[in-house]
Amino acid sequence: MRGHVHKRGNRWAWVVDAGRDPGTGKRKQKTKGGFDTKAAAEMALREFLVDFNSGTYVAPAVTTLAEYLDEWLVTSATHVRPTTQAGYRKDVANICTKIGGVRLGSLAPQQIEKAYAELMATGGVSGRPLAPKTVKNVHTVLRRALGDAERLGLVSRNVVRQVRPPTAVRPEIVTWSAGEVRRFLDSVEDHRLRAVVVVLATTGMRRGEVMGLRWGDVDLEAGRMAVEQTLNTVNDKLSFGPVKTAKSRRRLSLDRQTIDALRRHRAEQDAERKRFGAGWGADGLDLVFRDQLGGPVHPDRFTRQFKTLVRQAGLPELRGPHNLRHTWATLALEAxxxxxxxxxxxxxxxxxxxxxxxxxxxxxxxxxxAAIVAASIFTGA
Structure with missing residues (x-):
């Protein structure tokens, strides 16, 4: 089998002579274009010939990238959490606005890198330019999806492995000082969900983990708490599920102030149940934190409420309650x-x-x- 490269408009392509069709007698050719340089086309041609001659060549799939990704989203849903799946759908929708119509087997690294650049310049589904971090997430999902296509024999190789994703600049983590945390707790002293803030601030738990906490997970006498489930929100719908990873399933010790806050909260919750009747919170979920109607506390609505309380307290703004997790970690390491x-x-x-x-x-x-070790050496302290 022989081949050559040639220029097609402003791009380069390779062509391979595949002999004659035994049925029609017509000459058959395989071709692939879209390469920016002659060298890139020549490299792709060499890779094709190596794969073909070694028997590992897979004929290009006629399905488009968008069609394949739609099917992949269905099959991948059984292996990931609902929140992860929701993120996959957003990333897939964004990349498909640029190259969704490209045949899966014809996808080239250059096309993908160009799509990334366009997403950052002109945006995806929303029409607004996407941040490098968001496009890097798109890259991660696309690489996973094409990896599955390679495993299933739908493509000969995962071209995304050759793509350079954008460099994402990590945003600065905003945290409070210990004094600012105390000020905030003082400002919400009489709020019905003050205990939520206390638990967030003193345990470093994730927002969904706190909202999914059950009284059966809490042992106030022993001062221990089990983190077993989380409350997720996808498209404004609530769902309970296991925590993020195996390491996320953990046991936490509680300090005296947090235990006192939870005791007070439980007494107030019991009073609410008596005031509103036996039907209040009678869903069998055993939740530590409930909204005023007795249902689960919606994580997104709590975040909006949290931001309002921060502004009212006159404290530095945080992106959300997750920053209390960052604050706890920072204070712990500094201590x-x-x-x-x-x-x-x-x-x-x-x-x-x-x-x-x-x-x-x-x-x-x-x-x-440095100071501690030096003190030990020079002063014997």
Whole structure:
């Protein structure tokens, strides 16, 4: 089998002579275009010939990328959490606005990189330019989807592996000082969901984990709490599910103030149930935190409420209650709590995630380490 490259308009393409069709006698050719340079086309031609001659060549799928991704979303839904699946759908919708009509088997790395650039310049479904971090998420999903296509033999290789994703700049993590946390707790002293804020601030739990907390998970006598389930919201619909990862399933010790706040909250919740009748909160969910109607506290609505309370308290604005998790981790590391303990309380899968996420604390830890060791050497302290 022989082939050559040639220029087609402003792009390059390769063509391979595949002999004659035994039925019609007509000459058959395989071709692929869309390459920016002659060198890129020649490299692709060499890869095709190697695959063909080794028997690993897979004929290009006639289905489009959009058609394949629609099917992939259906099959992948059984392996991921609802919130993850919702994110997949957004990422797929965005990439399909640019290259959804391209045949799956004809997709080239250059097309994908151009699509990424267009998403950041002109936007996707929303019509607004997407941040590099968002496009990097698109890249991650597309690589996973095309990896499955390769595994299933729908394509000969996952071309996304050759694509360079955009560099995402990590946003600065905004946290409060211990004094600012106290000010906020004082400002919500009489709020019916004050205990939510206390738990968020003193445990480092995720918002959904706190909203999914059950009284059966809490042992106030022993001062321990089990993190077992989370309350998710997808398209404004609530669903309970397991926590994020195996490491997220954990046991947490509670401090005296948090125990007192939960005791007070339970007494107030019992009073509400008596005031509104036996039907209030009678759903069998055993939730620690409920809204005024007795149902689960909607995480997104709580976030909006939280931001309003922060503004009313005159404190530095936070993106949401998740920043209390960042605040807890920062305060713990600054206080000298071992990073391994911080990582386990946060439910991170590895300690490296903790240290990478809170790298802004590392310089002060390094300075403390230098001073402590020097004091031990020079003063015997």
């Amino acid at each position: 000298g709590v071992h990073p391994k303990v911080v990582s386990e309380r946060l439910g991170h899968s590895t300690i490296s995630i903790t240290l990478d996420t809170y790298s802004h604390v590392v310089p002060s830890m390094d300075a403390d380490a």
